[in-house]
Amino acid sequence: MSRPEEIAPPEFFYNDQEAKKYTASTRVQHIQAKMTLRSLELLNLDPDIPQLILDVGCGSGLSGEILTEEGHTWIGMDISADMLATALDRDVEGDLFLADMGSGVPFRPGTFDAAISISAIQWLCNADTHSNEPKVRLTRFFNTLYGALKRGGKFVGQFYPANEDQIIQITGAAKVAGFQCGVVIDDPESKKNKKHYLVLQAGTSDRPL
Amino acid sequence: MKFLTTNFVKCAVKSCDASEKSFPLKYEECQLQSEEQEFNPAFIVSMLDRIDWDALVSVAADLGNRSIPAEKPENIEQNEALLRELHSLLLETQIVEGKMMCQNCGHIYYIKDSIPNFLLPPHLAN
Numbered sequence: 001m002s003r004p005e006e007i008a009p010p011e012f013f014y015n016d017q018e019a020k021k022y023t024a025s026t027r028v029q030h031i032q033a034k035m036t037l038r039s040l041e042l043l044n045l046d047p048d049i050p051q052l053i054l055d056v057g058c059g060s061g062l063s064g065e066i067l068t069e070e071g072h073t074w075i076g077m078d079i080s081a082d083m084l085a086t087a088l089d090r091d092v093e094g095d096l097f098l099a100d101m102g103s104g105v106p107f108r109p110g111t112f113d114a115a116i117s118i119s120a121i122q123w124l125c126n127a128d129t130h131s132n133e134p135k136v137r138l139t140r141f142f143n144t145l146y147g148a149l150k151r152g153g154k155f156v157g158q159f160y161p162a163n164e165d166q167i168i169q170i171t172g173a174a175k176v177a178g179f180q181c182g183v184v185i186d187d188p189e190s191k192k193n194k195k196h197y198l199v200l201q202a203g204t205s206d207r208p209l
Numbered sequence: 210m211k212f213l214t215t216n217f218v219k220c221a222v223k224s225c226d227a228s229e230k231s232f233p234l235k236y237e238e239c240q241l242q243s244e245e246q247e248f249n250p251a252f253i254v255s256m257l258d259r260i261d262w263d264a265l266v267s268v269a270a271d272l273g274n275r276s277i278p279a280e281k282p283e284n285i286e287q288n289e290a291l292l293r294e295l296h297s298l299l300l301e302t303q304i305v306e307g308k309m310m311c312q313n314c315g316h317i318y319y320i321k322d323s324i325p326n327f328l329l330p331p332h333l334a335n
């Protein structure tokens with residue numbers, strides 16, 4: 001099976017039909033839920049304070065629903081109008097933005113307590129057109145994400161790197177933006193279940209990383 | 210889009226990053242809807258710390274609400290009536306259709322079906 005990143009840009013790949021198919025698949029739902037819970041675990045948020053969270057590449061709101069269940073308020077952004085339409089149909093609680101993460105996170109400094117992203121940021125490494133230079137898009141994304149998080153705020157993003165080089169590109173851009181940066185790999189020995197999580201922190205916090 | 214979000218969202222155009230005029234956006238021709246939400250006083254209190262009160266007052270005025278006090282209220286933890294008012298304004302007031310304009314570059318972002326469109330034309334992206 002080829003990677004969706006190699007077929008077409010996300011706003012074309014996740015058209016109406018694909019968006020519904022993706023969202024209705026119980027296998028997808030199960031995996032997305034598991035990865036969202038794992039991301040929350042890595043975020044290690046203060047459980048006593050309800051938080052405002054950004055969901056980058058929120059899709060049809062599968063991850064957002066878990067944020068809601070955990071008592072958080074969220075804002076999601078996604079480049080696929082069809083995915084967002086599916087989210088609206090499913091009556092998710094979060095606000096939805098039709099936006100390209102590669103042109104930046106359009107929120108003022110210190111807006112979010114934390115941010116998550118499930119299965120999305122590898123798209124930043126794709127050059128669909130001449131203007132879509134991955135380096136420019138990665139830089140724009142991480143610089144604006146850094147700004148939109150409160151000081152000490154964390155980002156955890158599960159992603160599917162096509163190769164080692166993409167991990168280097170992504171972590172490199174995150175570090176240049178000022179983040180403390182690490183990559184957690186779950187089930188590293190399993191080809192099928194291996195999962196990468198980019199863990200970033202914007203400045204220092206009194207909560208452990 | 211919840212009223213709360215107007216207090217955070219700014220113009221996405223890179224050349225507007227450094228401009229103070231890229232926040233808040235100017236709201237025009239907006240249709241509002243009220244949608245009931247669970248009352249969570251702890252969340253309102255934690256949001257109030259990061260709310261830009263001047264922006265809240267000016268966006269409320271854009272939307273036809275001129276009854277917001279000019280100063281941010283203090284010690285609201287014990288003031289349940291005020292917490293409920295803020296809850297209703299920030300979380301239950303939804304903008305379902307409308308325009309948001311950047312007061313620096315003039316770019317207009319449209320809200321349709323509650324979803325703001327922040328996709329930039331190629332000459333403004335990056």
Ligand SMILES: [Zn+2]
Nearest residue numbers: 220225311314
């Ligand atoms: Zn602007």
